[in-house]
Amino acid sequence: MSQSETRSRAFFGRRRGKALRDAQAERLASQLPQLRLDPGSPLPEDGVAGLFDMPVDGTVLEIGFGGGEHLLHRINEAPRTGFIGVEPFVNSMTKFLGGIEPADEKRVRLYDDDAVHILDWLPDACLERIDLLYPDPWPKRKHWKRRFVSPDNLDRFARLLVPGGRFRFASDIDSYVNWTLAMVRAHAAFDWPARHPDAWNEPFAGWPGTRYEAKAFREGRRPAYLEFIRR
Incomplete structure (x- = not known):
């Protein structure tokens, strides 16, 4: 599938919020190009490990990391792990860039468009874990096809995860939780x-909480935390 075909049914909504302040715009212009993956380029000869500027013991992918609270926590928690973060919302990407320590940039790579481009580009069995936390639930039935959890994307996850690798999903929307359970258990x-x-x-081990989770609790919704293992 071409990038233009994927973009026509992208799994995310708007790309921008409030106008960036000058310092934020400068951060985006200077930092992101250094860390951004290009799924149109050839992969390094040594695979996913070659994407980073230091040796790593494994690689984790987070899709739609929002403001980056969870991703930054996991980066700090696992200093020998490589992380790939995907976030198309410009304001969220800028917030994450403002929080990452310069020393950690050597083992972090980012992408600011549709995660499917990255999923189709990465090599087989290269990820220890995939995190999909509080994704857009697309609550209207006519939009359900845009939910990220789908048979096609689960096929992609299965290809990329090592045996015993984990797919973690969190949401406070019951219909999306039930949808995900049904989809994954059928795979x-x-x-x-x-x-x-x-x-x-029960939250995942070492769970730091996120602003989306806090909003769910404020509004009376109870999140669910699902973890699946690649056979």
Whole structure:
């Protein structure tokens, strides 16, 4: 599928919010080009490890990282791990760039367009984990086809995750949680190792919380946290 075909049914909505301040615009112009992946270019000969400026023990992908609270926490938590973050919303990308430590940029790469471009570009079995946290739920039935969890994208996840790799999903929208459970449990490549009936109410280990989660609690919604294992 071409990038133009993918963009016509992109899984995200608007690209910009409030106008950037001068310092934010400068940050975006100077930092992002140094860290941005180009899925139109050849992959390094040594695969995903060659994308980073230092040796890494494994690679994690976060799709739609928002303001970056979770991604920045995981970067700090795992100093030998490489991270790829995808976020098409300009204001969120700028906020993340303002929070990352210069020393960590060596093992972080970013992409500011449709995550499918990156999923189709990365090599087989190159990721330890994929995080999809509070994605746009596209609540209207006519828009459900734009939900990121789909059979096609689960096929992509299965190709990219190592055996035993994890796909983590969080949402406060019940219909999207149920949708995701049904989609993933129907896919032959994944197991859902829920330890007890309420396991999906427990945040992931080391969970820092996010502003989307805080909003859900304020508005009376209870988030769900789903973790699936690549067979």
